[in-house]
Amino acid sequence: MESLDKSNGEKKWLRHSRIGFIGSGKMAKALVHGFLGNNKISLENPLWISGRSKGSIQSFLEEFESHKIHTTLDNRELVNNTDLVFLCVKPLQAEEVLREISAIIASKVFISVVAGLTIKNITQLLSHCMVVRAMPNLPCQIGKGVIPYALNRDQDTKNGEMVGLIHYLFSLLGHPIQISEDLMAAATALVGCGPAYVCMLMIGLIEQAKAYGFPDLEAIQLMNEMVLGTLSLLMETKRSPEKLLSEVKTPRGITEAATQVMVRKGWEDILLEAIEAAKKKAETLEANFK
Numbered sequence: 346m347e348s349l350d351k352s353n354g355e356k357k358w359l360r361h362s363r364i365g366f367i368g369s370g371k372m373a374k375a376l377v378h379g380f381l382g383n384n385k386i387s388l389e390n391p392l393w394i395s396g397r398s399k400g401s402i403q404s405f406l407e408e409f410e411s412h413k414i415h416t417t418l419d420n421r422e423l424v425n426n427t428d429l430v431f432l433c434v435k436p437l438q439a440e441e442v443l444r445e446i447s448a449i450i451a452s453k454v455f456i457s458v459v460a461g462l463t464i465k466n467i468t469q470l471l472s473h474c475m476v477v478r479a480m481p482n483l484p485c486q487i488g489k490g491v492i493p494y495a496l497n498r499d500q501d502t503k504n505g506e507m508v509g510l511i512h513y514l515f516s517l518l519g520h521p522i523q524i525s526e527d528l529m530a531a532a533t534a535l536v537g538c539g540p541a542y543v544c545m546l547m548i549g550l551i552e553q554a555k556a557y558g559f560p561d562l563e564a565i566q567l568m569n570e571m572v573l574g575t576l577s578l579l580m581e582t583k584r585s586p587e588k589l590l591s592e593v594k595t596p597r598g599i600t601e602a603a604t605q606v607m608v609r610k611g612w613e614d615i616l617l618e619a620i621e622a623a624k625k626k627a628e629t630l631e632a633n634f635k
Contacts, residue, residue, distance in 0.1 A: 355513040356386050365393035365423040367442055368433030369405040372458055375486040376431060376518065381412055383488055383517040391415050395423040424449050429514075432457040436630055443470040450474045454511070456494075460533055461630025464497055464526055477511055480529060480537045481518060490519035491536045495526035530631065534623035542616065547572060 364380070366373045377392060391413040396402040402416045417423050424430055424446045430453055434442055439459045451473040458479050467476050479494035492515040496508060508523075515521035524532060547568055554564035579589060594600040607613075 355510055358510055359514055359517075360386050360389050362388075362429050363390045363393070363427040364388070364429045364431070365395070365427035366431045366433050367395050367420050367423060367446075368431075368435075368438075369394055369396035369401045370433060370435075371483070372481070373431070373433040374405060374408060375483050375490075376433070376458075376481065377409065377414075378486040379488055379490065379518040381409070382486075385517055393417070393423045393427050395420045420445050421449060424453065427453070429454040430456065432459055432462075434459060436461050436634070439466075440470070440634075443467065447471055454507070456511075460537070460627060461634055463529075463631055463634065464495065466634045468497070475507060475511075478526060478529060479515070480533050481515075482536050483540055485518035488517065488519055491539075492518055492521040493524045493529065493532035493536055494521060495524055495529055530624050530627035533627040534620050538620075538623045542619070543572070 366377065373394065377394070380388065380392070393415045394402065394405060395417050396405065397418070399418070402418070406414065406416065415426070420442055430446075430450070432439065432442065432455065436459055439457075439462050447470050450471050454475045454477065455467065455471060456477040456479055457467060458481060460480070462478070464476050464478050467478075475496075477494055477496055479492055481490050481492040484490040485492060494511070494515060496511075512521050512523065550568040550571075551564050554567055555561060559567060575589070578584065579586060584592075590604075594604055
């Protein structure tokens with residue numbers, strides 16, 4: 346009964362919350378799609394969006410014509426009319442926005458999804474508000490995202506109830522995971538960039554299917570369903586990738602002929618080098634904010 350009451354309390358809190366997004370780019374769109382399309386709760390208050398121009402706002406609204414969304418070019422107006430604020434701007438714009446809203450952010454919940462912007466960077470300019478740093482990936486648009494997030498240690502111990510509410514908020518977008526902030530650069534490289542690695546693999550598979558003579562739509566469907574089926578098999582049976590690989594790959598068989606080429610060409614080394622390059626870029630962004 347206690348867990349049921351807690352769940353109902355989280356839903357009530359979120360249902361009545363006023364949520365705003367500073368920035369109207371791809372990540373803000375993905376988050377808004379995720380919140381508006383979730384099947385757990387219905388938000389009672391319209392979302393707020395602020396943008397840098399009327400054109401960017403109009404472009405944003407075209408994807409949400411059936412929803413009521415408040416818009417503004419004034420970030421302070423957005424903060425004054427919301428309880429929970431997402432920062433979704435480019436890294437170079439972040440400091441300007443933080444300074445702009447610093448005097449009116451007290452008692453709000455502030456969630457940054459800006460790459461490289463640390464909690465320390467934020468709290469140096471914003472005080473008396475709860476600060477969360479998160480790195481959701483684009484599948485949160487359909488409630489299938491992975492959302493690594495970090496908090497100040499003080500917040501984690503003093504605001505246990507609010508931490509639970511934040512976790513529930515992110516659960517509307519997919520799978521939230523609270524992590525130590527020192528892992529955020531790695532999470533960015535693995536989770537934030539992860540869909541790009543999968544897409545690059547799929548592009549190669551689809552193009553080869555076309556080269557073999559499959560019509561475009563069939564090639565796409567063939568590879569989409571193959572990848573989806575493989576992931577579903579891994580998750581539903583709780584097999585490890587290594588275990589499934591060994592089952593697909595028989596000695597001296599067709600699959601082994603393919604995997605031997607991949608090993609010989611250093612496919613895994615290329616992937617690991619790419620991930621490391623992404624992690625270093627994320628670390629450089631963090632260093633540049635200091």
